[in-house]
Amino acid sequence: MAKAAIPTYDICSLVMGKPTQEEVVIARFPDYLAAHSHIQFPHRHSFYHLALFTSGGGTHTIDFERFPVKAGQLYFMVPGQVHGWYFEGPTEGYVINVSAGFFTGFLKDPDYVERFPFLSGVAAEGVITVNNQAMADIQPLLEGMLQEVNSDRPYNLDMLRVLMLEMFIRVSRSTQAGPVKQEMLHNNLLLRNFRKLVEQHYMQQRLPKDYAAMLYVTPNYLNAFCQHMLGKSAGEVIRDRVLLEAKRLLVNADTPISNIAYQLNFADNSYFTKFFRKYAGVTPEEFRKNIV
CATH class of the missing domain: 2.60.120.280 (Regulatory protein AraC)
Structure with a gap:
């Protein structure tokens, strides 16, 4: 079913x-x-x-x-x-x-x-x-x-x-040890703003430089900042959001995978499948079959 x-x-x-x-x-x-x-x-x-x-x-x-x-x-x-x-x-x-x-x-x-x-x-x-x-x-x-x-x-x-x-x-x-320093407040604000921008634009904007421009920082600074705060690059943050949305869409078995690829702004179904398998460890079809 x-x-x-x-x-x-x-x-x-x-x-x-x-x-x-x-x-x-x-x-x-x-x-x-x-x-x-x-x-x-x-x-x-x-x-x-x-x-x-x-x-x-x-x-x-x-x-x-x-x-x-x-x-x-x-x-x-x-x-x-x-x-x-x-x-x-x-x-x-x-x-x-x-x-x-x-x-x-x-x-x-x-x-x-x-x-x-x-x-x-x-x-x-x-x-x-x-x-x-x-x-x-x-x-x-x-x-x-x-x-x-x-x-x-x-x-x-x-x-x-x-x-x-x-x-x-x-x-x-x-969950916080000791007083919150001004630097941490600034960092949390920048991280929150970056995540909000990713949430708004991940369908179209996939490059860290695009978000760096919106945040008025350099791409190198944004990447170093994400590594410091999250242990991953800005590109990985963007990629993870795309991957999460792909998983959410794959739950609906009535939606063809080619439609999901198009909806997520991939050039074609083959590119989407390669992307998903590389970062999820399984193909979109395998993921769909294994959803509990």
């Missing part, structure tokens, strides 16, 4: 209980799974998706990278990432779904939330093992969110925003 295209869920389709929860959904993991058992297979979200496991086993995948489910694991996903769950036994914890615009009218800086490193959209950067101290700080905030999301008290949405931002800050602090 052919696999269908990866479904995309918006936050309204996953509302639990109150109709007002169209911008934010917060639930205990067992309740969420019981209400939405159909979404364990690969799917996308049009919103931010966060989960904290307090117990459980199995695996979950984010953009085709597999991670073990274990107590103390917290993961963050940005809109558009592909996700699936494969649990073994009961799983406890919390789920938060929050719309991309939930903080826009509340914060003067609309890009504030994107500054947290775990909201970069890179799968490995969004999966964090929370230490005991951070867990002790974070779990009461999640319990507070559960109370607010189910209440009719005044300013409950604003309180949710405050609690959520406090959680983001505490998680970010738990």
